[in-house]
Amino acid sequence: MDQDTFFHSLNTQFQDALPFVAYRKPNEERIQALFQHDDELHETKELSESGFVFAPFDDTSKMILLPLAASELIYCDGFKSEPVEHANSNFESALNQKTAYIETIQKAITAIAETDLKKVVLSRPDYVVKDNLEVFEVFKRLLSTYKTAFVYCWYHPKIGLWLGATPETLLKTEGQRMSTMALAGTQVYKGTTDVSWGTKEEQEQQFVTDYIVSNLNTVVEQVSTSERRTVRAGSLLHLQTQISARLKKEYSSLLHIVRALHPTPAVCGLPKPEAKAFILKHENYNREFYSGFMGELHFKTRQTRNTNRRNVENNVYATVKTVSNLYVNLRCMQVLPNTIALYVGGGITKDSNPEAEWEETVNKTSTMKKVLF
C-alpha cells in the first residue's frame, strides 16, 4: 500500500475511534498496522494468542491485546523519510519537578546504602502543554528520525494514545530460538560511538546482563552473550550486550520467558521485588505503559528456500515459522487532552550523582521533544 493510502487509513481508523497500532521494527523499511474491527477491549493473560500486545510496567495489571483474528493487517513499504527540523526541543521543565525528583534519588541512594537494594530505576513524567497535536505528523517524524528504534503509535479508545521510539528489545523468539538484550548506561552522543564509560555505567549495565542470564537459566539452555558494545539511540549512547539462547521444550511458552525477564533491571532494579516496591512507594505517579512491553505475538512468517537452481518449481521449500518480537516501552509519550506526558527514567546505584541523574532524564526527554512542534 502506498504511503498516502496507508496514512489515510490510519486517520480514518482513529477518527472512527477504533483501536489500532502502527509500527516499524528496528532497521526495517516496512511499516505495519493492525486495525481492530470493533472497540472491544481484549486482554491477554497467557500471551498465547496471535496479535499485538501492549503491557504495563506493573505485571499485576492488564495486558491489552489487539488480536490478529479480530483485526486487519496492512503494510506500507515505500515510506519516504523527510528531513526533520528539530527546532522546538527546549521546552522547560518545572523547577519543582527537579527538586522532587532529586529528593527521590537521594532516598534511593540511602536505601541502597542501608538495605539489600543494589539498583533502582527511577522515572518521572514531563508534561508539555499542546493543543490539537497532529498525531500522524509526529509519528512520521519519529519514523524519519529514529531508524534503528522500534517506532510505534498505539491507540485504544478505552485506554488512550501512545507513541514512542524505543531502543530496547525485550524478547525475540523464532521457533526454539530466543534473544534479548541488556541495555543500560547513558551518555550524550557527540559524533562518535568510540567513547569510554565510567565504572557506575559499566556496573549498572553488568547488573542487567547478570540478572538476565541468571533468570533465563531456568527456562532456556545454551545461553550465549555478545561482547559489550556502545550503541546509539538518537542523541544518546548506551551500553548493550546481546543475549541468545535455546528455549527448553517444557518452558517454551512465551509467558514463562517474559516472566523471567520483565521488568528487567534496565527499567526496575535489583533485587526485583525490593526495587519494584521502592518504585511503587516513592515515584508518586503511575507509570502505566511506560517501561512495560509491546509487540508482535505469535506472528506466522513464511520463508521460502530454493534447493535446486535447475528445477526451481519443484524444489522451493516453504517453512512457516512462528515469531514474536517484543520491545520495552521507553522514550515514549502519552497523548492527553491538551497535554503530552513524556516518560523518562534512569538507573540509580550507590555511585549515582543526583544532579547528573536529573540531567540524564532531561536528555532523554529530547528524543520525544525533538519531534513535537
Ligand SMILES: C=C(O[C@H]1C=CC=C(C(=O)O)[C@@H]1O)C(=O)O
Ligand atoms: C529507563 C530508561 O532507560 C533505560 C534504558 C537504557 C539506559 C538506562 C540508564 O542509563 O539508566 C535505563 O536503564 C528510560 O529511557 O526511561
